[in-house]
Amino acid sequence: MATGTVKWYNSTKGYGFIAPDDGSKDVFVHASAVETSDFSSLSEGQKISFELERDARSGKESAGRLTVAP
Incomplete structure (x- = not known):
């Protein structure tokens, strides 16, 4: 499983980005x-x-199975 930091997330728009x-x-x-x-x-x-x-x-990739990073 990869780890990263939420760069930004907009719940109104329903998406964001994670910096691995x-x-x-x-x-x-x-x-x-x-x-x-x-x-x-x-x-x-x-x-x-x-x-x-x-x-x-x-065919595009996105983040899934989100969990708290150890």
């Missing part, structure tokens, strides 16, 4: 991933663990 700790490109996170996690929302600067998931239809 390994320095790779920012990862998109959708509200549906937040809703199915232990989080009610995400806050800028929050450390989280996540898995990269590929959308079968679009």
Whole structure:
């Protein structure tokens, strides 16, 4: 599982981005991933663990299975 820091998240728009700790490109996170996690929302600067998931239809990657970073 990858770890990173929430760069920004807008609950009104329903998406945001995570900056991975390994320095790779920012990862998109959708509200549906937040809703199915232990989080009610995400806050800028929050450390989280996540898995990269590929959308079968679009082929784009996003963060899923969000958990509190160890």
